[in-house]
Amino acid sequence: MTGVSTATVERPETSAAAPFWDRQRRLGVGVVVIGLLAVVLFGALAPSETARFTLSDDAEGAAFSINGQLGAILFGVIALAAGGVLLAGLWRRFQTSMLSLGILAFVLSFLCWQVAGKFLPLVDTVSGTLELAVPLILGALAGVLGERSGVINVAIEGQFLMGAFFAALVGTMATSVWAGLFSAAVGGVIIAGILAVLAIRYLVDQTVVGIVLNLLALGVTGFLYERLMQPNAQSYNQPPKMPEWRIPGLADIPVVGPVLFDTNLLVWLALILVFVVHFALTRTRWGLRTRAVGEHPTAADTVGIRVRGLRYLNVLLGGLIAGAGGAYFTLVATGSFNKNMTAGAGFIALAALIFGRWTPFGALGAALFFGFAQKLATYLSAVGSPVPSQFLNMLPYLATIVAVAGLVGRVRAPAADGQPYVKS
């Protein structure tokens, strides 16, 4: 009942006309502030040395070079300008573009400061970003499927863990990556199945179930890890790693080539699924029904849609996808299972889902942004930057809080998200 829509706000909006401090102007203030921060702080701190952005995995090859201090100030000024445009209320049609430009310029200014006197390998950064984003994309898509049909999925973390565990276990026993990937999906479905039965059939609070299932998955995988895998890693915890496939020709395109066309199946799977889920949600009968069930189940039931059946289907499909996302941790990232190895990634996926406003492409964008923040954090701690990596890692969480608080735009969950449907 108390969804986001029933905000307890008592805003003093007396006139029906648009207030002066509308969304665009408030955004403008924010962008101007970060622009100022970039010019003054980053500009002052940046050493006047060359910052090289190389087009390869290392320091070699062609590169974009710019004086660090100059770059920090230049991009800061661009951010300021974008903020000024927003603040002045100009070009309202390009509001989103201006916002993106402002944020992008801010990030570039920050990078100029950090990279000054050093180099940043672009290919490595972009492919690292994408790889870190893969589980986030898959987890967020699982969330999209469940929540657009009205079932909150906080158990993404648990589905990841189960997926990662099953991938390692079955992958080792069958010595096959594909068996591992398949059983990872099954592992995700197990958790999703419990979630679905408890939430849809037994009407238990969905957030509670999600949190408890996370603990259950943590306990079960940790228990079996200590009992089976630790004493006998050879036969239970050494799955083969996912092979990288190189597509000749396409892989030779600079930057994009090595990132997109010399990589593993999971990356492609994640990117393709974003398009598939988007198309299915907006263009197919199933998608229309899913959205109807998520927004107004009673109305959907009236026209003959099986509300509960559809919710079961969507949650289980989500489990399939999130489980496959869990396989990333064992089959791609590390090559073996470890206790609580996902370490909160499921919750970052949840953040990406919310930050991406419950849409596939929004989730993709948010996941890439969060992946970039993580990648940058590792880069900065590797080059010994004064900016603590923990603060960059906080970025996804803080950004999501800002988003749900409506400080930058407004995110709105599907109307019936989290409300069990009881046929009366």
Next chain:
Amino acid sequence: MTTEEKAAPPAEEKREDSFLSHFLHNLWAANTVTVTVLSIVLAMIIGAVLIIVSDENVLNTFSYFTARPSDALTASWDIVSNAYADLFKGAILDPAAISAAADGSGTWKQVFFPISETLTYAAPLVFTGLSVALAFRGGLFNIGGQGQAIMGTVLAGVAGFALPLPPVIHLIAALLAGAIGGALWGFVPGILKARTGAHEVIVCIMLNYTANLFLGWLILQKGVQQEGRSDAISETVKGSAQLPSFGGELRANLGIVLAVLATAGVAWLLNRSAFGFELRAVGANSHAARTAGISVAKTYTLLMVVAGALAGLGGATQVLGTAYALTPAVAGNIGFDGLLVALLGRNRPWGTLWAALLFGALRAGGNRMQSFSGISLELVTVLQALIVIFIAAPALVKAIFHLRAARAARLGTSIAKGW
């Protein structure tokens, strides 16, 4: 108990049922007590299955099950009964220690050791459980107990080693610092919910991880990190700020006493104070409460501040009572465990206290089970999660055991709502 008596329709009381028949009738009905007990039993059964399937020796005996079933059954029974016996001995009482103490070969301290451990683990859980339970009653789902507890450990820990204060005052100051840390972390979702309608669950989840990262950063800072150490551990809390304990093996400390006091305090706040009335009104129906002139926004904010302070105190007891130094995992899982404890305690203060004691006992027993029977401590996490799953889905337990419908229809702990 009282609710069952109240719920019994007056017409039946006239028939003067004997106490025994009344008791037997209720025994197999889906009332709170029966469901709770059966949930624990179900969880133990599933735990037993996990123990059996994860033991290779026992599994080998199952390979010739049709030929000699007795082998498999005895092996299974042995491993499970040993594990659960150790769980009990580690949590409550070890008969061997009593006889050792009686004939002089052991000390009485060893007899009380299991109970002491149980109380030690239970104390922080009482606080975090109360935090969640209180917020629940006001219609808020405080999933941020973990973050609030972490901030509690941070501020209490820092106050514990940095402030130069005399003994008793130092302890009070450190506890207060912990409460303030948690309250700050509870204030954010509260004010955002009140002002912008941002769902507290989302904000809380995000703040949990933010607090975790903040702790990870803080420990490594100069002045906080223990001198001469390269790993992530802070200075040790001064003796003047430590919660007094029995000393030696008995780690049980003042924390559990404070926890009982806090339970009484929360019970009073909920049932006897004006704020408690307001928060229950808002929790029951925020629209009606607003119509009645209660400021919902103010209630939400204040409620989250109080809930945060409780969780922060939980973190403070952890660092001042047992850990004595900040580490990345100093708060353990007490925030999320507190959530389970509150659910198990049906969001009532005294129920939460009992649930926390049960969880503390499981944890204390789990330690012994791990070292004596070699069964991973993670089994305890599984048991705890399973118990709460069954508690949260009473209809499931009712269906499994074919329980009668309870007269007291108060089992729906679900507060079903969206983001």
